[in-house]
Every structure is written in structure tokens, then in C-alpha cells.
Amino acid sequence: MSLMNHTQFDGQLTVQQQQRLQDLLSFVNQEAEHFLGYPCNRLFDYTPLYPFLSFPMNNIGDPFLPSRYHLNSHEFEREVIDFFAALTHAKPDEVWGYVTNGGTEGNMYGIYLAREIYPEGLVYYSEATHYSVPKILRMVHARNIMIKSTANGEIDYQDLAATLRIHRDVPAIIFANIGTTMTGAVDNLDRIKQILKDNAITHYYIHCDAALGGMILPFVEQAPPFDFNAGIDSMAISGHKMIGSPIPCGIALAKKCHVDRIARAVEYISTFDTTVSGSRNAITPLFLWYVIHSRGVAGFRNIVQGCLEMAAYAVQRFNDCGIPAWRNENSITVVFPKAPEAIMSQWQIAMQGDMGHIVVMPHVTKQQINHLLADIVAATEVTP
Numbered sequence: 001m002s003l004m005n006h007t008q009f010d011g012q013l014t015v016q017q018q019q020r021l022q023d024l025l026s027f028v029n030q031e032a033e034h035f036l037g038y039p040c041n042r043l044f045d046y047t048p049l050y051p052f053l054s055f056p057m058n059n060i061g062d063p064f065l066p067s068r069y070h071l072n073s074h075e076f077e078r079e080v081i082d083f084f085a086a087l088t089h090a091k092p093d094e095v096w097g098y099v100t101n102g103g104t105e106g107n108m109y110g111i112y113l114a115r116e117i118y119p120e121g122l123v124y125y126s127e128a129t130h131y132s133v134p135k136i137l138r139m140v141h142a143r144n145i146m147i148k149s150t151a152n153g154e155i156d157y158q159d160l161a162a163t164l165r166i167h168r169d170v171p172a173i174i175f176a177n178i179g180t181t182m183t184g185a186v187d188n189l190d191r192i193k194q195i196l197k198d199n200a201i202t203h204y205y206i207h208c209d210a211a212l213g214g215m216i217l218p219f220v221e222q223a224p225p226f227d228f229n230a231g232i233d234s235m236a237i238s239g240h241k242m243i244g245s246p247i248p249c250g251i252a253l254a255k256k257c258h259v260d261r262i263a264r265a266v267e268y269i270s271t272f273d274t275t276v277s278g279s280r281n282a283i284t285p286l287f288l289w290y291v292i293h294s295r296g297v298a299g300f301r302n303i304v305q306g307c308l309e310m311a312a313y314a315v316q317r318f319n320d321c322g323i324p325a326w327r328n329e330n331s332i333t334v335v336f337p338k339a340p341e342a343i344m345s346q347w348q349i350a351m352q353g354d355m356g357h358i359v360v361m362p363h364v365t366k367q368q369i370n371h372l373l374a375d376i377v378a379a380t381e382v383t384p
């Protein structure tokens, strides 16, 4: 069959094709009402930025260097990076970064830098780590060992200590979770650093996967150590999760001294190709810049506090109904035993083993929580 005389591609949108777009829009609109299981905020309004969609904008290259491609938003991207560097307590001019396509790219960037610095290094990451990380480790060919995790999703410090002891002669690359995907668990960086010290491991690198926690912990009282204050080397934060964006995005941050090493390496080909992709999204940095200024730090704090309170409400309501739901400290992820498939599917709830979770994002209401709970109670006939 040749595409040349195929009527489906004759250069005219048929009435049916237009209808299909309408149908998708209705479907998405309807499904958004039951969007409780994934950590993506659906409350945002970027309408004032729509005119930028009319140009082939592209943030190709290092956002901190001049570019021959003028249709870019590098200036705004730099301000976004400066905001997140300050938020994560990087010392001025200590950290470099760029806006990525999401958490995976930020994690890949951190692991890539670590492996460049310690080519023989061993990457330690817990069982509860995001599924994309083992793939990244294969892609960059980094030696690695999976460490057990505890019931709440933190890295098992005993297993980490025992494993590090065996490999004391090898530089350690710690992949720490600041909010795991399934239970929102935060690995304790103080304990991890103590274990490294106890084993006299002086050559190490710490990357933090703060896809979700990176936009929660800066806004809570007495946050555990999670950022550059704790001496970490790089970090990934998500843009489309807590902040919210119709286009996936994220922030990669890394100590400048590490990035300079790889930047120098490519100076040979007379460019500073410091990012993973060549062509890069120029719209998402504008979204992030816009949201940073229109919400402000106080706005983010209110939103995060609201989510934490709503998550506490959800745990309470589940428990009141006899369902053993729980959450980690400072986490908006509410974990509960998985319910019948029809309910989990209707509310788009991700599962792992016998565990399900809802992620109490800014758009999640008491009504939705109660509705879900009523569905579960009715289906499992637990007496309230």
C-alpha cells in the first residue's frame, strides 16, 4: 500500500477527523475529574503565553552562553535556574542548570556527570527508585548495585552500609530519593553521609532525585536535609508535577565545577554542548518563569501546605473507614491497600504489588477523596 494515493492523507482534515479531536478533548476533560493517582497538578493557566506558540522557538545550547539561534528564551531560563538554585540553597555561582524534559533527563544528567568524574564508581540506588533509573544506568554504562528499601520506601541504611563496606576501594555514587514515586519517602542524607564517613570513603558523589520532593520540602517547616546545604552534587526537580504544566518539564541542577569538566571535554569540537538534548523546549522555561512570578514563594508555600493538610485529611478518612492508609512525613502521597481494579482504573491509580496510592495534588478536593472512598467502601463492603 502506497501512502502516495492514500485518501487518509490527502491534505484535508475530514469532518470525521475534526470530530475525533473533539472526542479526545471531551474524553480528557471528563477523565481530568478523576485524576487522583498521578503526581501532576492540573491547576494552571498559561493563556498569556500562548502567542509564543506561534514561533519556532528553541533553547538549543547552554542557557548561560550566547546563541546564534535568537528565537530563544535563555534569559528567562537562567532566571528559572537561579530561582531553583536559591530554593535548594546553592551558594551563589556554585550551581549550573537548565530546564529539562522532565525528571528522567535531570536524573540522567546527574548520573552522567557522576560517571564522568568517577568512571569506575559504583552507583547505589534503592529498590524504591523510579523505574527509569536502571535504564539510565544501562544507557550510560555505569556500574551499579541496587540496595534494599525499608517498608516505608527509604533506602535500607544497614544494607547500604554493608554493601559500601565491601566496596570501600571504589568511589561511591549515591542516587538518593527525595520523595519516592510510590510512597513519597525521603532518604536521610545525614545518615548516608555518616555511613560514607564510617567507611572512610572520601571519593563520593551524591545525586538527589527530587522530582516531587524538590517542590515540597523547600516549603515545609523543619525539612530534612535534601539539597545543596547537605553537600549534594546534583539534583533533578520536576516542573510538570507539583508546579503543573501541559508540557512535561523539569530542572537539572549541578555543581558548576562538575559541569565545567564535561564542558571542557567538548570544547575540542568548539562548542559547549552542556545539555543532553540539542534542540530544547523554549516554552516550558517561560511557563516556569511565569508561575514563579505569578504565584511567588508565599503562593507555593500555601499550595504545598494545602496539599499536606488535604493528604492528612485523606489518611484520616481512610482510617475512619477501617482502611489502613498511611503517608510518610512531609508527603502528599497517601498509600493504601489496592482496591478492585475497576475503581483503581476509574481513578487512574498506579499500583505496585498490593499497594495503591493517591497523590494529593493541588487540584484534589475533599469531595473527590470522599467519592473515591465511598467507591472503595461500597466495593469491599468494609463497614465505616
Ligand SMILES: *Cc1c(COP(=O)(O)O)cnc(C)c1O
Pocket: 101, 102, 103, 104, 105, 107, 130, 132, 179, 180, 181, 209, 210, 211, 212, 238, 248, 249, 250
Ligand atoms: C516522576 C518521577 C521521575 C521521572 O520523571 P519524568 O518527568 O516522568 O521523566 C523520576 N523520579 C521520581 C521520584 C519521580 O516521581
